[in-house]
Amino acid sequence: MPALLLAGPPAEPLTLAEAKAYLRVDHEAEDALIAALLTSARATVEALTRRVLIDQSWRIVRDAWPASGLIPAPVNPLRDLLAVKLIDAAGGETALPLSAFTLDVARLPGLIRVDRAAVPAPGRALAGIVLNITAGHGSSADHVPSPLVEAVRVVLAHFYEHRDVPGPGAAFPARLDALIAPFRVTRL
Template identity: 75%
Template sequence: MPAMLIAGPEVEPLTLAEAKIYLRVDHDAEDALIGSLITAARATVEALTRRVLIDQSWRIVRDAWPASGLIAAPVNPLKTITGAHVLDAEGAEVGVPTDALLADTARLPGLIRVACGTVPAPGRPIAGIAIDVVAGHGADADHVPSPLIEAVRVVLAHFYEHRDEQGAGAAFPARLDALVAPFRVARL
């Protein structure tokens, strides 16, 4: 079940100024590079933990409604369901009633509970269902657990220090695993 990013975070977990202080950079010549490395570091920590750090909008695409009525969210922590639709045989969107889907946000991974008798069936066999959700710890870095912010710093420093290496480059520092391990979301 793929998830597609609709809208990324409005802010990054580190500001450019915070990143430059951490990297001990006191000039502006590499601001664009450091800005892109902040984004790459956040994305890396998100991939390692299977968690979205700052709130983002995602679309979950499915072929059919599950018989169990439960959909494990591929992006976590799940916050809200913002909309859903199915595609009919001609490709037109048919809205799903908002009360037919319930976000169970107390679990990791989050669950979407489907009231199976009240949702329209998709009219095509592949990618006929779309559920739009918001996932993340909050709108800004203040809501992100501090070990994950530190993990972003560690990855940022690694990327900055090893930016000229070819191929796979140097391995991440061992402390990165200790920072992200307690926050990894298991796959179902």
């Protein structure tokens, strides 16, 4: 069940000014580098925790409705279901009513319950179901748990300090694991 990113976050968990202050950089010569490292640091924390920090739009593609009627969200925390479409054999799309779906956003991973009696089977065998969702902690960094923001700082500093050092000497600091461990989403 692949998940495809439709729209990334509108901002990073840290501003460029906050990142530069944390790194103790007071010049503008490396602004582009720091901005790129900040994006990489956020993406790394997201990969390590299996959750996105700031709201993003994602597409879940399925071949068939699950027998259980439950679709675990591959991207968490699940916030909203935006649209569900069936794809027919010719590639045409049919929108399904959102009332046929119930979200459990309190659970990690989030669950999408499908009312199987209210939805038809997809019109093609492969990738016949498309669900567009929003996942994340909120629309801004204010909604991201502070340990995860600190984890982004730790990864950013690590990337900045070790940008020229490949291999085992560039392992993440041990405190990173302590920051992210309570926030890891387990796979079902």
